[in-house]
Amino acid sequence: MTSSVPWQERLSAGTEVVQDEVIRWYRETPEDxxxxxxxxxxxDEVHVELVSSGLNVTGPSELDxxxxxxxxxxxxxxxxxxxxxxxxxxxxxxAGARRG
Numbered sequence: 001m002t003s004s005v006p007w008q009e010r011l012s013a014g015t016e017v018v019q020d021e022v023i024r025w026y027r028e029t030p031e032d033x034x035x036x037x038x039x040x041x042x043x044d045e046v047h048v049e050l051v052s053s054g055l056n057v058t059g060p061s062e063l064d065x066x067x068x069x070x071x072x073x074x075x076x077x078x079x080x081x082x083x084x085x086x087x088x089x090x091x092x093x094x095a096g097a098r099r100g
Contacts (some may be wrong), residue, residue, distance in 0.1 A: 026094070041070050 038049045046057040046066040057063065078086055 039066055039069075041066055 037051075040047045040049075044058065044063065046063060048055050048057060057066065077083075
């Protein structure tokens, strides 16, 4: 299952590559079909939320992938005023992207 997860390569490619891909995808995606993929890490289990369902991951090698992803996301997270500033910039950017 994990060999079909291409985000590993994207994570190691750097944030600019991921950012460009997200912007391209967002502009090409109809507003009524924005996929949801999220996960919650709880001890030795990961719950993955998908568009139409969810699944639980318990395999040790797969748990390690989610722990690594969570660690990278946590390290990249902003808090407080820095987070608020980024959210304001993002709101302005995406409002313009949807118009043009």
